[in-house]
Amino acid sequence: MKVVLQNLTKIFPSRDKKAGKEVVAVNDFTFEIPDGKLIGLLGPSGCGKSTTLYMISGLQKPSSGRIFFGDDDVTELSTENRGIGLVFQNYALYPHMTVKQNILFPLQNLKGADRLSKEEMLTRAYEAAKLVQIDELMERKPSELSGGQQQRVAIARALVKMPRVLLLDEPLSNLDARLRLQTREEIRRIQKETGITTVFVTHDQEEAMSISDMIVVMKLGVVQQIGKPQEVYEDPANLFVAKFLGTPPINVLDGRVQGGKVYIGNDAILEVSGVADQDVIVGIRPEGFELNENGALHCQLSNVEVMGRDVSVVSTNPASQNPFIRSIIDADKRLDLGKQTVSYNVKPHKVFLFHRETEERIRYEVK
Numbered sequence: 001m002k003v004v005l006q007n008l009t010k011i012f013p014s015r016d017k018k019a020g021k022e023v024v025a026v027n028d029f030t031f032e033i034p035d036g037k038l039i040g041l042l043g044p045s046g047c048g049k050s051t052t053l054y055m056i057s058g059l060q061k062p063s064s065g066r067i068f069f070g071d072d073d074v075t076e077l078s079t080e081n082r083g084i085g086l087v088f089q090n091y092a093l094y095p096h097m098t099v100k101q102n103i104l105f106p107l108q109n110l111k112g113a114d115r116l117s118k119e120e121m122l123t124r125a126y127e128a129a130k131l132v133q134i135d136e137l138m139e140r141k142p143s144e145l146s147g148g149q150q151q152r153v154a155i156a157r158a159l160v161k162m163p164r165v166l167l168l169d170e171p172l173s174n175l176d177a178r179l180r181l182q183t184r185e186e187i188r189r190i191q192k193e194t195g196i197t198t199v200f201v202t203h204d205q206e207e208a209m210s211i212s213d214m215i216v217v218m219k220l221g222v223v224q225q226i227g228k229p230q231e232v233y234e235d236p237a238n239l240f241v242a243k244f245l246g247t248p249p250i251n252v253l254d255g256r257v258q259g260g261k262v263y264i265g266n267d268a269i270l271e272v273s274g275v276a277d278q279d280v281i282v283g284i285r286p287e288g289f290e291l292n293e294n295g296a297l298h299c300q301l302s303n304v305e306v307m308g309r310d311v312s313v314v315s316t317n318p319a320s321q322n323p324f325i326r327s328i329i330d331a332d333k334r335l336d337l338g339k340q341t342v343s344y345n346v347k348p349h350k351v352f353l354f355h356r357e358t359e360e361r362i363r364y365e366v367k
Contacts, residue, residue, distance in 0.1 A: 001069055001164040001197045003033040003056065008065035010051050010221075025051040027221040029065070038191045038198040040208030040229075043218035043244070049201045052218075053167050056199060058082050069164055082165075085158030085196075089170040091150045093142040099153050100138040103128055106161050128156040131190055148179040155187070159194065166191070166198040172207060184211050205245050209233065217241050234349070239359035242283045242352055248312070248328070250352075252321040255282035260367065262353065264319050269296045269346050271367035272353075280362060281321075281354040286312070288350025289327035291335065295343035299325055304335060311335070315342050 008029040014021045026048040033039050041049035054060040056067060058079035067075045074082050093102050107121040116124070129135040132152040142150055151171055158166060168187070172180045188211040191198045202208050208215050209229035217224045217232065217240075225237040236242035242250050255264045256279045262270040264282060289297075291313075299315035302324060306312075313327045313335065327344065329335070335342070353362040 002035045003165055003197055003199070004066075004068040005029050005031045005033075005052070005056070006066040006068070008052065008055060008067065009063050010048070010055060010060065011063040024221050026055070026062075029223055031216065031223070031226060033197060033199065034213075036195045036197055037213040038188065038200060038211060040212035040215040041199060041201045041218065042203070042205060042208040042215050043224075044203055046220070047218040048221040049203075049216075049218050050169055051221075053169055053199060053201050056165070057084050057086050057167050059086075083161075083163050085161060085163035085166045087151075087154045087158050087166070087168045087171050089173050091142070091154045091174075093150060093153055093157075095142050098139050098141055099129070099134060099145070100125060102142070102153055103138075103157050103160050106157060110161075124160050124162075125156075128160040131159065131193065132156045132186065146179075147175050148183055151175065151183055152186070155190065159190070159196075163196060166194075166196045168198065168200045170201055170203070172202070172204070180207070187211060206247055209245065217244060236283075236352060237361055239281060239283065239354045239361075242354070246285060248286045248326045249322075251284045251286065251325045251327075253282045253284070253317065253319045253325075254321065255280050255319065255353075257353070262351070264297055264317065267297050270348060270351055272364040273367050275353065275362055275364045279356045281356055281359065283352040283354065284346055285350040286326050286328040288347045289313075289329065289344040290347065291327075291329050291333050292343055292345045295345045297344045297346060299342050299344070301340055301342045313342060 008026055010026040012023040012025055029052060041052060043049050051060060055062050058077060066073055103125045104121055107116055107124060110116060126135055129138060132155050134149060134152045134156065137149060172183055175183060184207055200212060212229055214227060215229050215232055216226050219240050225232055225241045233245045253264050255262055257275045258277050260271060260273055261268040262272055262282060299317045301315050303314040304311060310328050313329060315325045317325055348366040353364060354360065355362060
């Protein structure tokens with residue numbers, strides 16, 4: 001089911017009636033979610049991603065704009081008539097009901113031509129439970145389940161109605177690290193098997209990038225960039241996107257372009273063309289450093305962290321906006337720990353320039 005958001009805007013009235021300043025939670029959001037794809041809405045708290053999800057679900061009404069499921073305008077349609085499955089962060093299971101009863105509950109509320117027989121409901125419930133691998137837990141109650149198992153019940157309950165669109169609101173936030181990894185892989189598997197168009201809301205960029213076909217990066221209600229996860233990572237539209245994606249985060253330094261060269265302090269790290277002389281913000285991905293005794297960029301060595309196949313070199317530079325610069329190098333590379341200075345060359349495709357004032361991307365060609 002294709003989902004189209006057309007100039008979607010949500011404005012909340014101010015709580016302070018005297019000030020009277022409205023809060024724009026989502027601002028003119030236009031996007032077409034392709035049929036059968038998993039889309040990640042990504043951004044920090046307060047960026048408008050959950051509000052967007054709730055407008056798609058019908059739990060909140062847009063201030064302006066339209067929502068289409070396929071060719072159907074569902075903007076004014078009630079939640080129960082939209083054909084959506086919704087999974088909340090806190091599972092929202094009925095504690096007095098068994099797993100089977102929780103999964104059956106949406107089917108028992110169907111009316112008219114949609115109503116199913118008891119046999120049909122049970123068949124669907126067990127099919128949904130088997131899909132999320134909890135069919136052996138059907139007689140247990142939520143209190144007897146782990147957090148990951150409870151989340152699977154919530155997903156099964158959303159899937160049992162065979163929804164046109166599946167909406168997931170930070171479904172992994174309450175799980176520990178290992179369970180989060182396992183459950184996000186399960187969500188991706190389930191989505192691929194069912195082919196249901198899915199919208200996944202998260203503030204965790206690693207989650208969004210690992211399972212999404214496309215990601216939408218938001219800030220203060222405004223869409224910053226839309227694209228395939230790796231493409232957005234490798235080609236950020238602005239400094240916010242560059243900083244939000246990536247672990248470890250991108251290294252941000254004050255720099256300048258002068259005479260076709262990018263300078264960090266007195267170090268000319270890169271030759272570029274097509275960029276006027278100006279002060280800039282320089283972003284360098286951690287994997288964008290190449291250890292070289294005669295390298296162009298010089299930093300003060302602070303620490304070395306061995307992480308299996310990779311080594312994280314922690315250093316400082318007066319131009320850095322971060323307390324430390326983190327560079328990821330191959331573990332086979334030998335670093336002289338006795339030296340106080342570490343030198344690098346940089347990989348041009350891992351270096352981004354941004355306007356000092358607007359923080360928008362400055363495109364350049366490598367000489």
